[in-house]
Amino acid sequence: MFAFQLILQCSYVVKILIWSICFIAFCHAWLPDGSSKLVNNFKSISSISFTGNASFPDHFIVLNQDDNSIIIGGRNRIYNLSIYDFHERKEGRIDWPSSDAHGQLCILKGKTEDDCQNYIRILYHSESGKLVVCGTNSYKPLCRTYAPKDGKYSVEKEVEGIGLCPYNPEHNSTSVFYNGQLFSATVADFSGGDPLIYREPQRTELFDLKQLNAPNFVSSLPYGDFIFFFYRETAVEYMNCGKVIYSRVARVCKDDKGGPHQSRDRWTSFLKARLNCSIPGEYPFYFDEIQSTSDIVEGKYNSDESKRIIYGILTTPINAIGGSAICAYHMDDILRAFEGSFKQQENINSNWLPVPENMVPQPRPGQCVRDSRILPDKNVNFIKTHSLMEEAVPAFFGKPVLVRVSLQYRFTAITVDPQVKTTNNKYVDVLYIGTDDGKVLKAVNIPNGDTAKAIVISENTVLPHGSAVKQLKIAPGYGKIVVVGKDEVRLTTLNHCSSITRCSECVGLQDPHCAWDAKQNACVSIDAVTSYRFLIQDVPRGDVNKCWSPQSDKKTVIKSKSDAEEKKEIQTNSLDDKDLDSTDPVIRTDEDPECDPLDENSIGGCAVRQQLVIYTAGTLHIVVVVVSIVGLLLGFIAGYLFSQKFHSHSQYPEAPFIEQHNHLERLSANQTGYLTPRANKAVNLVVNVSSSSPPPKKDNLDVGKDLNISSDGTLQKIKKTYI
Numbered sequence: 001m002f003a004f005q006l007i008l009q010c011s012y013v014v015k016i017l018i019w020s021i022c023f024i025a026f027c028h029a030w031l032p033d034g035s036s037k038l039v040n041n042f043k044s045i046s047s048i049s050f051t052g053n054a055s056f057p058d059h060f061i062v063l064n065q066d067d068n069s070i071i072i073g074g075r076n077r078i079y080n081l082s083i084y085d086f087h088e089r090k091e092g093r094i095d096w097p098s099s100d101a102h103g104q105l106c107i108l109k110g111k112t113e114d115d116c117q118n119y120i121r122i123l124y125h126s127e128s129g130k131l132v133v134c135g136t137n138s139y140k141p142l143c144r145t146y147a148p149k150d151g152k153y154s155v156e157k158e159v160e161g162i163g164l165c166p167y168n169p170e171h172n173s174t175s176v177f178y179n180g181q182l183f184s185a186t187v188a189d190f191s192g193g194d195p196l197i198y199r200e201p202q203r204t205e206l207f208d209l210k211q212l213n214a215p216n217f218v219s220s221l222p223y224g225d226f227i228f229f230f231y232r233e234t235a236v237e238y239m240n241c242g243k244v245i246y247s248r249v250a251r252v253c254k255d256d257k258g259g260p261h262q263s264r265d266r267w268t269s270f271l272k273a274r275l276n277c278s279i280p281g282e283y284p285f286y287f288d289e290i291q292s293t294s295d296i297v298e299g300k301y302n303s304d305e306s307k308r309i310i311y312g313i314l315t316t317p318i319n320a321i322g323g324s325a326i327c328a329y330h331m332d333d334i335l336r337a338f339e340g341s342f343k344q345q346e347n348i349n350s351n352w353l354p355v356p357e358n359m360v361p362q363p364r365p366g367q368c369v370r371d372s373r374i375l376p377d378k379n380v381n382f383i384k385t386h387s388l389m390e391e392a393v394p395a396f397f398g399k400p401v402l403v404r405v406s407l408q409y410r411f412t413a414i415t416v417d418p419q420v421k422t423t424n425n426k427y428v429d430v431l432y433i434g435t436d437d438g439k440v441l442k443a444v445n446i447p448n449g450d451t452a453k454a455i456v457i458s459e460n461t462v463l464p465h466g467s468a469v470k471q472l473k474i475a476p477g478y479g480k481i482v483v484v485g486k487d488e489v490r491l492t493t494l495n496h497c498s499s500i501t502r503c504s505e506c507v508g509l510q511d512p513h514c515a516w517d518a519k520q521n522a523c524v525s526i527d528a529v530t531s532y533r534f535l536i537q538d539v540p541r542g543d544v545n546k547c548w549s550p551q552s553d554k555k556t557v558i559k560s561k562s563d564a565e566e567k568k569e570i571q572t573n574s575l576d577d578k579d580l581d582s583t584d585p586v587i588r589t590d591e592d593p594e595c596d597p598l599d600e601n602s603i604g605g606c607a608v609r610q611q612l613v614i615y616t617a618g619t620l621h622i623v624v625v626v627v628s629i630v631g632l633l634l635g636f637i638a639g640y641l642f643s644q645k646f647h648s649h650s651q652y653p654e655a656p657f658i659e660q661h662n663h664l665e666r667l668s669a670n671q672t673g674y675l676t677p678r679a680n681k682a683v684n685l686v687v688n689v690s691s692s693s694p695p696p697k698k699d700n701l702d703v704g705k706d707l708n709i710s711s712d713g714t715l716q717k718i719k720k721t722y723i
């Protein structure tokens with residue numbers, strides 16, 4: 001009897017162990033990117049800080065940047081800093097406080113002393129070389145034109161800034177100056193209840209929730225014939241089912257002249273589409289709240305064709321578990337979404353459905369035409385009520401390139417150093433990602449097959465006191481970036497090469513900025529080297545075995561190719577400088593001619609390399625998962641047999657066994673005899689297939705399903721339609 005008890009206990013422990021292994025394995029599959037290769041705390045990151053007027057909140061933002069300077073807007077002041085060392089050019093400083101009258105009026109309206117200041121939010125160079133600046137001006141937005149005069153700026157004129165500049169310095173607004181015109185997305189009233197996308201004189205409809213519904217604007221940029229706006233807003237198409245926020249990309253034509261007659265001050269081309277950033281699956285997991293985008297970057301991703309993409313940060317809602325993702329969007333996919341069907345709601349209680357093609361007026365609404373003022377009325381009226389597209393913009397690479405789940409932080413900002421050259425003449429994007437607790441992650445996006453995955457190189461605490469990173473900007477130099485917090489701006493270098501002393505660490509870091517110099521025995525920053533000779537780097541795989549490739553082996557392999565290609569030499573060292581720009585044979589890459597172990601000419605290193613290819617981390621992962629599944633099954637069978645045999649003799653409380661049977665139920669649906677009525681509720685949470693409800697079918701993509709427990713405690717499947 002004692003022996004049986006012992007065995008029972010053992011199998012129980014083993015099962016718990018196996019379940020936890022399984023759980024970890026599943027979590028791991030969901031979270032492809034759990035760790036950072038280097039973690040640097042605040043003290044180990046050197047940076048130059050700029051705090052402006054340190055005694056008050058500044059609400060800094062970067063207004064403008066060129067090759068030499070970075071212009072920062074703060075409280076009552078514009079700063080002109082050198083991009084190289086953050087030295088302030090005092091002669092370039094512009095002071096612009098609110099007038100006393102405006103300040104007092106603001107206080108009277110119930111705002112605080114800190115609110116009633118002039119926070120500069122917009123700056124651009126007008127075509128005549130003048131400087132146009134807009135500020136919140138104590139909740140009374142104002143714009144000024146400055147003319148340069150003997151190295152100083154003098155005020156030329158002052159105009160109202162309503163619709164251009166926000167009232168509240170923290171409002172999430174955006175603007176872009178293009179071809180002599182300012183396109184802005186902000187709010188046009190004191191209370192922040194009238195959001196708009198505006199370019200004098202056209203704007204979006206006033207208080208029309210179908211056009212803009214409590215938006216938080218993130219970025220704007222010109223592309224093709226359009227200006228694009230990225231933002232998140234309350235989803236009008238989901239309102240019948242509850243409140244949810246979706247991410248959007250919207251566009252207007254650069255040359256929209258407004259509609260005919262009285263709609264001259266309304267866009268005739270405003271359209272928007274949802275951005276899809278989700279982990280694929282039967283029920284995709286969505287990251288719905290966009291926080292930041294990069295600029296458009298152009299590069300060759302998984303193909304020979306050059307593509308333009310934009311990276312975005314999307315997160316889960318603020319009250320959910322902190323999930324952050326980076327999704328990339330191909331500009332062609334964005335344009336395509338606007339060529340698809342429009343979405344409409346027949347009446348207030350019906351679902352949002354695509355508009356049939358024959359119901360769309362001709363010419364197709366939303367196209368850029370030469371003169372929108374002569375468009376037919378029905379065309380202009382259609383687009384007013386049908387600004388939402390049916391299709392969501394899919395994520396390029398099919399899924400997020402990086403996913404992080406953290407209780408400590410969320411991603412807040414992103415910037416990209418595009419197409420950094422590796423030593424084997426490939427190009428990869430280096431991503432810098434800011435978090436809401438003052439960290440900056442450096443990652444490299446590695447395309448692979450049809451997809452791509454970002455590897456986090458380092459995680460660095462740049463801002464003290466855990467303050468949120470608001471903006472990130474690239475500065476000249478490998479790894480140099482500008483990190484903007486609310487009250488502090490820092491210039492820092494996230495180039496870790498020189499702090500690394502071993503080849504394996506240097507190569508394993510996968511940082512395209514660093515390579516191991518086999519001659520100097522040092523990890524060097526590539527922008528400092530003059531020759532790629534002797535450099536070892538493997539950005540795609542971080543294969544540290546490259547460090548032990550036979551450096552002293554003088555043997556040369558000559559492989560003859562069947563086609564007209566000339567004989568290629570693989571040398572492990574003693575190379576000339578001849579081909580700095582072609583594939584450098586010292587750096588063994590994927591492009592090396594395949595190793596044929598049977599080839600008599602091939603060197604010993606060949607077989608070693610083949611093994612390396614086989615036993616990648618992926619293989620190990622699969623092996624671990626397979627082993628745990630086999631173990632799990634064995635554990636099940638053993639546990640099942642034992643529990644069946646000794647169930648009645650058991651002196652242990654029943655609860656744990658019930659739980660195990662519940663899992664078992666999934667495998668054999670008939671075994672229901674062990675379920676006590678008391679345990680039924682708990683069971684329903686685990687068992688998702690039972691004889692009374694049909695097995696889940698693959699449905700229309702737009703239909704989501706939820707499991708719910710109805711009042712009598714039984715499991716019911718309700719269908720929820722969200723479009």
Ligand SMILES: *[C@@H]1O[C@H](CO)[C@@H](O)[C@H](O)[C@H]1NC(C)=O
Pocket residue numbers: 069071080081089092
């Ligand atoms: C900032 O200073 C630099 C150097 O003095 C100058 O060239 C540049 O025009 C200034 N930028 C602005 C916006 O004042």
Ligand SMILES: *[C@@H]1O[C@H](CO)[C@@H](O)[C@H](O)[C@H]1NC(C)=O
Pocket residue numbers: 170171172216291
């Ligand atoms: C702007 O966005 C930030 C970050 O997502 C958010 O915390 C903040 O509440 C937003 N500001 C406003 C005024 O909604």
Ligand SMILES: *[C@@H]1O[C@H](CO)[C@@H](O)[C@H](O)[C@H]1NC(C)=O
Pocket residue numbers: 276277278279280281284391392394395398399701
């Ligand atoms: C978003 O993309 C996923 C995966 O690519 C897909 O399964 C899902 O149906 C898409 N969702 C929408 C709303 O288009």
